[in-house]
Amino acid sequence: AQSVTQLDSQVPVFEEAPVELRCNYSSSVSVYLFWYVQYPNQGLQLLLKYLSGSTLVESINGFEAEFNKSQTSFHLRKPSVHISDTAEYFCAVRTQGGSEKLVFGKGTKLTVNP
Amino acid sequence: EADIYQTPRYLVIGTGKKITLECSQTMGHDKMYWYQQDPGMELHLIHYSYGVNSTEKGDLSSESTVSRIRTEHFPLTLESARPSHTSQYLCASSNPAGTGVTGELFFGEGSRLTVL
Numbered sequence: 001a002q003s004v005t006q007l008d009s010q011v012p013v014f015e016e017a018p019v020e021l022r023c024n025y026s027s028s029v030s031v032y033l034f035w036y037v038q039y040p041n042q043g044l045q046l047l048l049k050y051l052s053g054s055t056l057v058e059s060i061n062g063f064e065a066e067f068n069k070s071q072t073s074f075h076l077r078k079p080s081v082h083i084s085d086t087a088e089y090f091c092a093v094r095t096q097g098g099s100e101k102l103v104f105g106k107g108t109k110l111t112v113n114p
Numbered sequence: 115e116a117d118i119y120q121t122p123r124y125l126v127i128g129t130g131k132k133i134t135l136e137c138s139q140t141m142g143h144d145k146m147y148w149y150q151q152d153p154g155m156e157l158h159l160i161h162y163s164y165g166v167n168s169t170e171k172g173d174l175s176s177e178s179t180v181s182r183i184r185t186e187h188f189p190l191t192l193e194s195a196r197p198s199h200t201s202q203y204l205c206a207s208s209n210p211a212g213t214g215v216t217g218e219l220f221f222g223e224g225s226r227l228t229v230l
Contacts, residue, residue: 044219046219103156104156
């Protein structure tokens with residue numbers, strides 16, 4: 001069975017600072033990896049995904065994540081955050097070719113302060 | 115923007131009441147899911163459906179039940195609510211395999227249930 005560990009439950013940063021949200025996963029088979037974002041009082045939205053190919057994937061709003069198979073990690077980064085990035089971020093994994101169910105981490109609450 | 119809708123958004127009820135959380139999607143997705151979300155915890159899958167008349171229990175045991183009579187509709191029912199059912203319930207759907215992003219879920223805005 002897969003599992004996802006998000007190492008930080010809360011990450012406070014100042015506006016325009018860089019940020020990294022950490023995600024490690026455990027799986028005995030190959031996986032697909034996802035980051036979802038949840039703004040206050042809203043549902044989750046897909047931020048970016050790794051399915052295959054380039055291990056560095058990017059979102060339209062400046063976030064990027066790198067799949068590292070040897071370290072079983074999929075950390076999310078942004079070089080300069082905005083107040084509007086304040087949200088909760090969830091890392092998720094599903095196995096390739098198996099069940100289509102996603103397994104989520106506990107989430108990291110990113111707070112961007114002025 | 116995802117076309118998946120949940121009602122009610124917020125519900126406060128007394129113990130023992132029967133409640134139904136509604137979920138509808140207009141994207142024609144075959145696969146639909148219910149997740150339970152508590153603060154600081156993982157989202158837990160409690161029910162899923164891969165099509166009409168198909169429902170399965172998820173990884174987290176739940177006293178709720180679901181039905182899938184129409185493709186677009188996936189309601190969740192609690193016959194007798196208890197304080198332990200207090201949580202946020204998120205409905206989601208996904209593209210049929212091979213026609214879109216593998217495994218991408220589209221979520222509703224959630225139904226926050228409080229049982230007194």
